Amino acid sequence: MRRPRPAPARAAVFLRRLKKMYPRPRAALCFRGPWESLVATILSAQCTDARVNIVTVSLFKKYKSIRDYARADQRVFETDIRPTGFYRNKARHIIAAAQRVLKDFSGRVPDTMEGLLTLPGVARKTANVVLFDAFGKNDGIAVDTHVGRVARRLGLTRHDDPVKVEKDLMALSPSREWGLLSLRFIQHGRRVCRARRPLCPSCGLKDICPDSRG
Secondary structure, eight states: OOOOOOOHHHHHHHHHHHHHHSSSOOOOSOOSHHHHHHHHHHHTTTSOHHHHHHHHHHHHHHOOSHHHHHTOOHHHHHHHHGGGSOHHHHHHHHHHHHHHHHHHSTTSOOOSHHHHTTSTTOOHHHHHHHHHHHHOOOSSOOOOHHHHHHHHHTTSOOOOSHHHHHHHHHHHSOGGGHHHHHHHHHHHHHHTSOSSSOOGGGOTTTTTOTTOOO
């Protein structure tokens, strides 16, 4: 039986606790500028941020401009990003995105959700990450596996679909907190509310979490 979503007042308690636990969370991906943010975020799909950061050290030295990416040989680029997994699709998307940015946006990464969603390989999660990390915009909440898992365990959503999870979380939190809220959920999911063995006994939310096992 699925638990109903908590009332906004109860949800606010969770969010206040998370803010106190993770007051100044930071993005884990390393980048300089919107384009590198977009590349790193695309590479992070189904890959750890730590591995992406290792790959991008040499990648960002080799490809210095968006034009370098647009002109890249796909097979060579696949080799450059192979450790991140799903490298064929990622290479195709990044090269095509560079070409689209040059053609449709005069070489500047769009700073709107609508613009970003026109780029190959970019869905809402990627767009939200780039908008917040690179432009400081709170247009939505980036929902990855950590965010979805923690939100469901806390009873903040009953959905598995990331778009529906995002909609639920946006309704329960002020827009100024959306970008940081995603980072807080991610940190909590990595450190405490793990997928297989959540550390419930040491969790700062255990007394109010409906899924606490400690």
